[in-house]
Amino acid sequence: MPRSARSFADDMRARSDAQLHALLAARPDLTRPAPGDVTSLAARAATRGSVQRALDLLPADRLRVLEAVLVAGADAAPALLGASKRTVQAACRALWDQALLWRSPEGYRPARAVGEVLSSPARLGPPARELGVPDLSQAAPAAYAQLSDGARAAIDRLLWRHPRAGFDGPSATGVLEELVSAGLVVRTDDGGVIPRETGLALRDGRLYQDGITPPSPPTQRLLAHDVDAAAAGAALELLWRVETLLRSWEDAAPRVLRSGGLSVRDHRAAATALDADLPLAAFVIELAYAARLVASNGDFEPCWLPTTAYDDWADSDTASRWEVLATAWLRTTRAPSLASTSTDQGTINVLSAEVGWPVMRSRRHDVLSILAGVDRSVAVPTEYVDAMLHWQRPLRLPEGAPTRAADVLREAAWLGVTGRGVLSTPGRALLAGEDAAAAMSAAMPAQVDHLLLQADLTAVAPGPLTEELQALMQVAADVESRGGATVYRFTDKSIRRALDAGRSATDLVEQLRVASPTPLPQPLEYLISDVARRHGQTRVGTASCYLRNDDTAMLDAMTSDRNLSALQLRKIAPSVVVSPAHPATVLEMLRQHGYSPVAEGQDGQVVHVGGSRARAATPRVSEPPRLDAVSDDLIDDVIAHVRRGEETAAGRSSNGSGPRIPSTDPTVTLAMLQDAAADGTEVWIGYSDPGGILHRTLFRPQRADGGRVTGLVGAGREPRTFSIHRITGVAPA
Secondary structure, rough: OOOOOOOHHHHOOOOHHHHHHHHHHHOOOHHHHOOOOOOHHHHOOHHHHHHHHHHOOHHHHHHHHHHHHHHHOOOOHHHHHOOOOHHHHHHHHHHOOOOEEEEEEEEEEEOHHHHHHOOHHHOOOHHHHHHOOOOHHHHHHHHHHHHOHHHHHHHHHHHOOOOOOOOOOOHHHHHHHHHHHHHOOEEEEEEEEEHHHHHHHHHHOOOOOOOOOOOOOOOOEOOOOHHHHHHHHHHHHOOOOOHHHHHHHOOOOOOOOOOOOOOOHHHHHHHOOOOOOOOHHHHHHHHHOOOOOOOEEEOOOOOEEEEEEHHHHHHHHHEEEEEEEHHHHHHOOEEEHHHOOOEEEOOOOOHHHEEEHHHHHHHHHHHHHHHHHOOOEEEOOHHHOOOOOOOOOOOOOOOOOOOHHHHHHHHHHOOOEEEEEEHHHHHHHHHHHOOHHHHHHHOOOEEOOOOEEEOOEEEEEEOEEHHHHHHHHHHHEEEOOOOEEEEOOOOOOHHHHHHHHHOOOHHHHHHHHHOOOOOHHHHHHHHHHHHHHHHHOEEEEEEEEEEEEOOHHHHHHHHHHHHHHHHOOOOEEOOOEOOOOOHHHHHHHHHOOOOOOOEOOOOOOOOOOOOOOOOOOOOOOOOOOOOOOOOOOOOOOOOHHHHHHHHHHHEEOOOOOEEOOOOHHHHHHHHHHHHHHHOOEEEEEEOOOOOEEEEEEEEEEEEOOOOOEEEEEEEOOOEEEEHHHEEEEEEEO
């Protein structure tokens, strides 16, 4: 038990090095910059800004104990909270460790700024004495019983939610008059307020209806193997969608809106290509952007393109690709769930600046930490996570405030961080900063090196394919359905795509034959040979640009095709057509409209174009600012610095008139003077007069605000006012 002290500063001075270490570890803002002595440390710990930061991180049970001490003192706290004395004392000791309470001869007392921040503890009104009215709390239950139904309904709505309310309208004014006459409400300029004592009496002496008991954890149990298997399946599905998105944007890059972002039309087109709804498509797009796999190319008419980092990412193994995406999701400050939502300014577009929401980064960590705190075999519903977020951060997330827990859990399930509502093994490794790729690799099913080729031009992959076989199927076939097994379909377009990429018909047939445990179906062989026969008949070269084809009917069809009118095709020989357009443009338009051209060089040999794809520059990583946790060594150095300053400050000045007065910054000066005014104690101050000459005096502050402090100086107790900026330092008397 800590010893009692006369003031907050004395209480701080009585702490051991171990207790100071615990304080600075819990409140790292007190270490930057290092305080000069214990007095400065106490003053800084009592400032409103520092206290606010500490209170924001308190869980609901400790916050409620602190509110109980603030309302009625530590001895009355157990009764107010319906908790045991041992539980309340343990919470008070934890609050003392954080210097939110200090030990006076009368018991635990809150630090001065706690009352300023918690101006309405437990949603109670101000005390009767502050309102200038007598305490009528003893008669409150009887007065409540005699209220009309309307007045009783009004007081019931206010009792647990907020002590103040406006009463507008004739009927509401009548209710207010009745409540004021009953002594339950005090009239104010903006309506009425329930005095604190009256509110407590109407609550039957309780601060909260549910005491200090946290939400009950869920109990539904699952097998860990099932969890990781579900997570691995979700991860493979997501990887396929990211790769599909980037390959489609590689061929047809969508434009960047003038206001930034992706148009609604392109968002819908991406959802169709990914076989996903709009929220899932927005998540895939934003995830690729967060992982720096897609970016604007910055041209005069910019478009969204895969970045140079995409090529390295695509060449890595499956688990490593997942880790890149999962890490980007955990670190990004963007909230994909905001995309397509409506605001007063209109609809929020995917990839726009409005999707950014810095709170989501910490919210993801909070949600995953809650999941990690539950047994590995227990499924966690959204309602429990939502309740725990409110419990862990009651000031940042008061009752009724949206937590976005459902959005985070949905994204985690899409990503494979969770499986069946449980944090997966790879998800735990990701949260702990361990090797998440290795954990996901162990969870994924073994890769298969074969396909089940069927006569209806489909192929079934009974599991995740090897990297080489996956690359082949991505270019030579289209995905028809996904699930436990992936079904691919071969078409004219897909075979032509493989031939355009530089694969020959012979190589394609041989690779499929090797991958199939059964003979190659004849329809598939016929399809490949038929497409290969027509592929490359038309040759495009440089004249400005020429096309040649022994099939004159094909050339006639091209010249008469209205879709190709922009190419200005003109026949100069039965088997030769020329165009003023660039060869690459001619190739692209012919392929878009169902023809199968290839490019040739000056020697007439086929040249495979398209190997060099357009890429956007990989954007730089811009990490949001964060307050890093202080190390134990740094805390020890700060404590040593404080102790040295305390030893120096303990020495007397050469003329013996009071202690040495250390230099304090204005914030610390104001806080120390406010503490002294609240406690009615004297302090030594150093100050400079208008001529710049330094003086020192014993000063009893009475009021400190507005940049000035008023009080009594010297033995004669003369009233005097000082400007805070003229006070050079403060020291206890």
